[in-house]
Amino acid sequence: MSYAPRLSRFGDSGDSGDYWPGFVDALATLLLVIVFLLSIFLVGQFALGRALTGRDEQLAQLNTQLSTLTDELSLARGENQRLTTEMTALRATLSDVEAERDELSDQLVIVLGRLDDTQATLVESESLNAEQTDQLTALNLQAQALRDQIAELSALLDAAEAREAELDSEIINLGERLNAALASRVAELARYRSEFFGRLREILGNRTGISIVGDRFVFESDVIFPSGSAAISSEGRESLEPVAQAIIQLTREIPDDIDWVIQIEGHTDPRPIRSTYPSNWHLSAARAISVINYFEDLGVPPQRMVAAGYGPYQPIAQGDTEDAYARNRRIELKLTSR
Incomplete structure (x- = not known):
């Protein structure tokens, strides 16, 4: 049996089989792209490092x-x-x-x-x-x-x-x-308050039931608590946890000689409650204290927090509609001096 004819036919085909130069060119091009991307990454890291260094120097000053x-x-x-x-x-x-x-x-x-x-x-x-x-x-x-x-x-x-x-x-x-x-x-203190609220805006984004009214950060109670209860729900814990982390970061940034606190206020709507709490006064205060207890569990210094219960007597929405009731049932956070 002879193999010569088969080799001859393979060599006579139209495709020469020389793929290696094209493969090398593709690898070279890919390598250049990777080097270019790495260069951009290193330049970005350098610029970011310079910016952070400048910020640290300003903070030290x-x-x-x-x-x-x-x-x-x-x-x-x-x-x-x-x-x-x-x-x-x-x-x-x-x-x-x-x-x-x-x-x-x-x-x-x-x-x-x-x-x-x-x-x-x-x-x-x-x-x-x-x-x-x-x-x-x-x-x-x-x-x-x-x-x-x-x-x-x-x-x-x-x-x-x-x-x-x-x-x-x-x-x-x-x-x-x-x-x-x-x-x-x-x-x-006002500058730190502005930075604190700006940080909370970035963290919380456009979540439903969370807003800023004046110098206060407002959480609708329905986002944090079940109806008529002062026990924080799992969704409420999820919403409050980044706030606690922001307060902890704020504690590290504000100098110790500035006497400040986070005032946590509980508010309710004017309708009589049907729960274990005898009045809306008790419910609003209990909700504010629950938030403080949760923040303390997450590491917020207790001496930087104060609780207040206002019941239904500080409404932000007028009227007897369900929407007005929902807006008035809220937890407010305010950064203030003691």
Whole structure:
């Protein structure tokens, strides 16, 4: 049996079978694409790293400024306390000096009266003996001493009044500095509040039953609790968990010297309830406390939370419709100072 004819027929076909150059070109092209994508990825990572580094530097600078402002505020408060104490002591001294001056003035009037009487008597008698002369001299010396004491007390009184005016001016300046520092802290807290709500908007997206009303984050109670109950549902836990994580992150970012809390408020509709709770007051407070307990279980510091129950007495929707009732049954979160 001969194999030559078969090899000859295979070699004579129209397809030469040389696929390797095309395969190499495809691999080279794919490799170039991969290298290009890796280059873009590395450039993006570098840019992101630079941006994060800049943000960390800004945050560190802000913390330094807050620390400096806190020190200045503490010094201003101490100076204000010292000046207030000094002012109180000065006013007491001023009162004593005024009383002493008034007493000396009365004594001077008496001495001057006696002096006038003595001089009148001497004029009538038209003769002076040694005893009367000594008496007149003593009265003149006493009157002059009283005048000197009154002049000295008047000078002390003027100096005290000038010092009081100076202290008043310093206290006014310190008050303005304190107000400016407090205004700065309020503005700082407002900035953190804005960032906190912005973060919650990104986390929660457009979920039904969640909205922002003014400076408050509002959850409709139907999203969190079953009807007439303060036990958080599984869906409610799912909605509240990212909020708790945002609060924990906020706790790390706000400086410790800013005294802030998350106020958690419970609200109900005005219809009488038919449950184990005796009134809407109890139900609203119990729901706020349930949210706090759940947040605490997730790691939110308890000293940064406060519960309040308003019952049906702070509605945000008017009317007797089911939609109005649903909007008024809610849990509100507010970042505020304590």
